[in-house]
Amino acid sequence: MPVEDGAPAAALRRGRPRSTEARDKILAATEELLSEGGFQAVTMEAVAARAGVAKTTLYRWWPNRAAVALDCVSARMTPIVDTSKAASYRERFQRQLKATIRLLNSAQGHAILALIGAKQTDPALAEAYSEQIARPRRAQTRMLAQQAIMAGEIAEGTDLDLFLDAIYGPLYYRKVVSGEPVTDAFIDRIVDAAFTAFGGR
């Protein structure tokens, strides 16, 4: 969401270059505020003050607090890939989903949920969220599903996005929409159901 840092810049850029120091201080301050008071503590005002930065600088690069938080989360978020080995892909998915729910229950997860909340009424944020959070994660998990197909655990020809929605959907649904708790048992059974529906030989 910060301005495109693309290639064409170097050639025709003039004027003082963007201060990476400021950017770093801003994201650090945001991270602190997020963990201290959640997303609603992330005020442009507070971020600027905490970072020792002018509000103008903030607004120069981010349109609103949600964009800042998103940048913070996407830049500093520990990617939740469960790298542990497991007997089967079914089990690997179960572990992966359990790691996901643990993340969502953490302070960082609170920020992510707040962003998901905020993007319901902010199309620009929604787009940014897709690009910086949703799609990269989906790409990762799609690879895992791909491997599961090659291992024969998922039927060949399965629509991977459909499959992934079938397992991640119920998890997020409970967390975000219905507000019911998500237990490990729930995850196990959802993954089992998906493997039953889409399972290969």
Added chain:
Amino acid sequence: MPVEDGAPAAALRRGRPRSTEARDKILAATEELLSEGGFQAVTMEAVAARAGVAKTTLYRWWPNRAAVALDCVSARMTPIVDTSKAASYRERFQRQLKATIRLLNSAQGHAILALIGAKQTDPALAEAYSEQIARPRRAQTRMLAQQAIMAGEIAEGTDLDLFLDAIYGPLYYRKVVSGEPVTDAFIDRIVDAAFTAFGGR
């Protein structure tokens, strides 16, 4: 969410009774604002002005704007039960989900999504949402699933909530979390998958 109008009231209440007129004007104003500018147009200030009501009155009965919007939605929302007959329960569920996604794409749906968004950072609202929106709907759809079991389309002993999460989850996940469009084909396949996994016989 309006203050409990429970039993003890009638007996020992004194003074002027609550004005139903005010309540109606408030909800009407809220509905207008919702359809005009979405949830973020629903400020206490704006509702009061539009309704020709004092802010005091608003705050006496609702704690914040989300509560008002929620009340408005839950009081005036056309319940989306697809009453059409169909050959199978599988198909009835498909129709039901398609009706749901149509609702979510409507102006009213925008309000609902905004509420879902807002409740991510507002526990009281989350609780109210559960009580007034989520649980009643779940009760309705659970009944349908119950009938599907009795008709033999879903396996006996199936955890109904698990089943319902398996079909509603992916829908809401795409709509609320990943922001991908939800097509009829997607719904068909998700329902098919659930009936494969939990199917009877």
Added chain:
Amino acid sequence: MPVEDGAPAAALRRGRPRSTEARDKILAATEELLSEGGFQAVTMEAVAARAGVAKTTLYRWWPNRAAVALDCVSARMTPIVDTSKAASYRERFQRQLKATIRLLNSAQGHAILALIGAKQTDPALAEAYSEQIARPRRAQTRMLAQQAIMAGEIAEGTDLDLFLDAIYGPLYYRKVVSGEPVTDAFIDRIVDAAFTAFGGR
């Protein structure tokens, strides 16, 4: 400049009445700031902070800092009437003008000059200045001139405003426009000239 406190109010006024306490604290704070840092220290922000008052309250009753300062000056300014007895009206005018220049050289005078400066580009302030400062003072000095006519020191039929402009004009001109110092001798001679031109007998 504060809202008309006229008669019709009492009858149909509703809602919380204006807080005189807030008004007092604001004017006191303004006076402090004026004497500490001159007119340019009188920021809406600073006044609000110093007075322990919300900025909204400030803006509710005054359109800008100049209006506040003007209100402060006109409400708390010691009226500069030189009450000393003198042999002649000519001498009384000379004393009066010397008192005026002493005022303009004081801290309070600095505020007045700043207001005169500010009103050059602010028509609303200009109007307010006329009403609250210029016209009341003129009324006072015109009475003195009237008496001088009755005493025969100024010719009957003299346009009093013309006479007063002829003596106050040079004083303010040097102070405000040309920036030259105004000495007592200068005042004496200007008054002498006016009495020569407009003198009675």
Added chain:
Amino acid sequence: MPVEDGAPAAALRRGRPRSTEARDKILAATEELLSEGGFQAVTMEAVAARAGVAKTTLYRWWPNRAAVALDCVSARMTPIVDTSKAASYRERFQRQLKATIRLLNSAQGHAILALIGAKQTDPALAEAYSEQIARPRRAQTRMLAQQAIMAGEIAEGTDLDLFLDAIYGPLYYRKVVSGEPVTDAFIDRIVDAAFTAFGGR
């Protein structure tokens, strides 16, 4: 007010010389802004943008916006000498003052009044105004008064500055301080009064 272009320069100056093009563009832009939005439209930011010039360049040569405006006015202002012949010096002064009030009522005059306003709280500007505007004009009008003495219309030995303050003072006083309109009749009578008081023969 632009940096001293005095003697020592030529000798030991090195590097690129000051760009007259930039200076011209700046003053032109300032003139435009002055006539469009008055003095308060003349911000350093706006001048730089309008002139296509870097703010650095502006600040290199002028300390603030008032200095720029003053430079603009003093460099481009048509000097208001009324060159028309007249029967008497009394009448020439009357014409001269009427030309002055016409100037003060014009767009350019608005800028001058704004500068007079600004210099009330800016000593450096006040000094610059004296040097570049006030004193040159006074020199001109003093010459006229000198001639009037030699022609016998003003008494020999009259303090010229006192005389000039006596006629210009009331004009500026009404325009700048009391805000009353200045009519031709007013000017005639003020000049008459001065010639009565200071008149020769």
Added chain:
DNA sequence: CGGTAACCGAGACGGTACGTCCCGTCTTAGT
């Protein structure tokens, strides 16, 4: 003829104050 000093444009930076919106609380008078 190559340095170097001062200029120029662009524009990012920390900062102050602005004027507005909405919050949630309060005080008053009217019904």
Added chain:
DNA sequence: ACTAAGACGGGACGTACCGTCTCGGTTACCG
């Protein structure tokens, strides 16, 4: 007791300019 009206202290918003500071690039003079 409840209502409409609306003033109050407060927090944050997003913007306008301020004056300073790098940048890269451009002349002129001077050795």
